[in-house]
Amino acid sequence: SQTIHQWPATLVQPVGSPLSLECTVEGTSNPNLYWYRQAAGRGLQLLFYSIGIDQISSEVPQNLSASRPQDRQFILSSKKLLLSDSGFYLCAWAPAGPHNEQFFGPGTRLTVL
């Protein structure tokens, strides 16, 4: 069966510090991978998605970036965090196919102070 991992689970960072969140998927090959952010009490905002190694599409221009160095690894980064970057960061994977059913990881709760 497939499993998706995210770490860390929680993170408190000062404004201006760098960020690196990691997501890995087990039990599948060539998945589509996604990064979402959910601000408190708000909906899901798609940040990045990837259909393959080094193939990243950005949905929202901001100070975040994503990379996919391996087939089942997706990394979200920032060089300098802003207060507005606080939120619940979710990684999701979907099998390649016509329906695109997405399965979410446990998430990382980021607080920028």
Next chain:
Amino acid sequence: QKEVEQNSGPLSVPEGAIASLNCTYSDRGSQSFFWYRQYSGKSPELIMFIYSNGDKEDGRFTAQLNKASQYVSLLIRDSQPSDSATYLCAVNGKAAGNKLTFGGGTRVLVKP
């Protein structure tokens, strides 16, 4: 007009009753439709998905799709307090490629 619309709720339902959630979408070419459950502070969990007109049942959950009217609904039978959560509707639109468009979610409260 939002691409995927849901009533934000809260939808208050007595224990044992049927909860009915609705979702409308704007992309007539949408192909697949998903219902996720999200407990407070947790990540969304896929409950079920549907891609053909009609009903699809899974346990106490039934998804209903009407592409002509561009809506999808979720029925929760014999609602339990553990069903209290936010339910997210998501749509795989024809133009969206590999992406899903999510609604804002409906909060459901099941009262004992």
